[in-house]
Amino acid sequence: MKVLIIYTYPNHTSLNYAFLQNVIKGSKENSNIEELQVLDLYEEGFNPLLVFNEQRRRRDMHTDPSIEKYRKQIMWADKLVFIYPIWWGRPPAMLMGYIDQLFAANFAYKDKEGLFPEGLLTGKSVVCVSTMKGPTHYPLFWLNNAHKILMKRALFNFVGIKKVKFFEFGNMESPKGNQMKKLEKIYNYFKKIDQ
Template sequence: MNVLIVYTHPNQHSLCNAFLQEVKRGCEDNESIHNIKILDLYHVKFNPVLEFNEKRRRRDMHIDPEIKEYRDQLSWAEKIVFIYPIWWGRPPAMLLGYIDKGFASGFAYKDHGGLLPEGLLKGKSVVCISTMKGPAFYPLLWLHNSHKVLMKKALFKFVGIGKVKFFEFGSMEDQKKDKQPKFKKVYSYFSKVQ
């Protein structure tokens, strides 16, 4: 299995980075995973800003040479892992910009004029690992699960990815709570997943 890890956090000493290390360790200990690529959006200084003008048109995003490397990574991957914090009830703008650019029409989906497009990324699976300051039940009760709806239905289902797993970890800034069971849970999943 080819695994692409898309890591999105500006602080290399964050809890998201600790989860990244556990994902890497689990993948390396899993005989089913043959190749791992890590894309650190902040480290590569990914530009999340969409720009359209007379030279750059939205309908040509799927062939934009600046995004080719990222499209190639998405095509290569069988499992895509996103690691990010939840800010204001949603992923960071950096990750949303990556999605805006990388999951373009003509590459990730094809519109035939019907209710839903044809998803062109079928056969892949996704894992979303997110951290938040508030309690884990906050997005479910207060925000009507908007984060999961955004990622699973508005994005992944739209592009043909049906298998999506979430690890949402709340109260991550609480210094009294032991984080080790959460790290072990992520490691265990990636060391066994097929």
């Protein structure tokens, strides 16, 4: 299995970075994972802004040479792992800009007759590891599960990825947030994952 980690947090002394390190550590100890790549969007200097004009049209994003290496990473990977905070009930703008550009028509999906397109990223799976200041069940009870619906239904299922696993960790700024237990949970998950 080939794993691509997309890490979206600007601080390398943060809890999110500790989750990244535990994903990497668990993955390296897992004999089912043959290769691992990490894309740190902030360190990479990824530009999340969508720019369209007469020379750069939205319908041509699937061939944009400036993001070709990122398309190749997605095609290479069997499993995509996203690590990010939940801000205002959704992923950060940096990650959404990556999604807007990379999950484009004729790369991630293809329009066809009927209500839904044909997903072109079938066979891949996704794990989302996200952190929040608020309580763990805040997105479920207060926001009608908006984060999971956005990521699973509106994005991943739309492009053909049906296997999506979520780790939503709340109370992460609290001394009672069980941070070490949650870090261990992520390490153990990636150490044993087989598909």
